Amino acid sequence: MGTGKRGLLAAALTVVCAVAVLAAPGTALAAPAPPPGTGSGPAPSPAPLRDKDLEQVRAKLDKLYHDAAVATDAYNAAEEKAKKQSAEIASLNKEITAGEHKLAQLKDEAGATAREQYRTGGMPPTAQFLLSDDPGRVLDGAGLVLQSQQAANHLISERSATQKQLQDYASDAAAQGKKLDADRKAKASAKKKIQQQIDAARKLESSLEETQRQRLAQLEQKAALQAQAAWLDTGILQKIHGKASAAGEKAVAFAADQLGKPYVWGAAGPDSFDCSGLTSKAWAAAGRPIPRTSQEQWRRLKHIDVKDMRPGDLVIYFDDASHVALYIGDGAVIQAPRPGRTVTVAGAGSMPILGVVRPDA
Known part of the structure; x- marks a missing residue:
């Protein structure tokens, strides 16, 4: 932490620790003096808002900003979910691409097997073995038949499994896509609500005169100091x-x-x-x-x-x-x-x- 930041932090801590004095009962913040009139005669001015009125304004602002904070949390949560779902969809798409490539390879292998059978007259290996005129090749032929059957079974099984896997990936991607769409809508709704609350708060603040905004800031600070003083008065800091x-x-x-x-x-x-x-x-x-x-x-x-x-x-x-x-x-x-x-x-x-x-x- 830089020296400037450390000094700023130390000064702020000093202020925080002194709030019990600043916010003690009976301590009042002076209202800012009204601006002097101009011109030869008294200038008409709107009736000043009393502290009671400004407190109502402060309470309304607090609610607007609180509601904006709630909507911000909803927005951030939807954003995090959308990022996660987008990553999952991207991962699933990679799996689907890899599965489609594997399925293509299996189809090529099946095609090669079909072409070999056509080349040998379409006669399956089992029939070729049974019709052989060379008894000495019986054992070798039996082994070849077994291997051929196992290879065919493996090919069929692997192709079925790959097709099932592709269907599962596609189903998962579709489900994640629906969730992503829902969270994007939730994010858009939260964004709209945030902006509505902030716009309402800014409109309310802009309706005040400069001296009223200054007084409002004083009242906000006073409320925060009094709340901090009440918290410190419980003796909690001595326990921490x-x-x-x-x-x-x-x-x-x-x-x-x-x-x-x-x-x-x-x-x-x-x-x-x-x-x-x-x-x-x-x-x-x-x-x-x-x-x-x-x-x-x-x-x-x-x-x-x-x-x-x-x-x-x-x-x-x-x-x-x-x-x-x-x-x-x-x-x-x-x-x-x-x-x-x-x-x-x-x-x-x-x-x-x-x-x-x-x-x-």
Whole structure:
């Protein structure tokens, strides 16, 4: 990790650890002063939104972005399935090509056998042996007949097996094709929903004046600080003493190097990330590939008690496991928050924690 990144990370950790003071009861954030009027007389201006109104706006934005995150997880899951199915179809197509080549060879062998029988008058080897005038060739002839029968049986059996195998491959490819088509449709549907939620959120934000957007940002920060302070007030940080594993240190270092990069839904680097794109790439960089989506990370990785977590563990948020961040120690996480934000350091308790998972358990 570079010196600049390390300094930024240290500064962010200091802020996170000081939130209990910043968000203590009675602490209020001053509303920004209204812009002065212009011209000779008082300029008419819309009635300012009260904090109560802005809180309603913030709640609506939170829901829109949460729904976009859920749809992003669905999109990423469909994308992963589509990639896997495409690879399986490609593999099956190779098997089908190889099977067709083998079947062609068997047909050639059968044709050669038919031509040999025609050359000898169409008389099968058994008849040739029985009509032989040379008793001394009986044993040799018997062996040839047996070999001929075995070869014919093997040829027939191998051709039937190859044809059956080709039918199975074709059936599997057709089934995978249907699944691929279904997941492409699911991905397209999720993409549409993501864009709808993001567009609605941006429209709502753009309807605010600049001073209102600034105040809204203050209220968002205040809510996050208060949530972190409440989490710290439980004394949980005094119980967390886990040290990062070697792989966990690599994952944290990777995540720290991404600070400041933009959130883009469906992205997993190198220039932008969504929440699970960041955590999955961080652990891939540590040599431990993990599931791509936050919901699959929650479902498939080992669950750890919050008091036992260590740097590198993943903190899963909300009841539907729609958000994930990488724990870095001292009550902080690195996360890719939402559209319009960048990869940043935040308090681990600034959002409702569902649980913690460990990729290298």
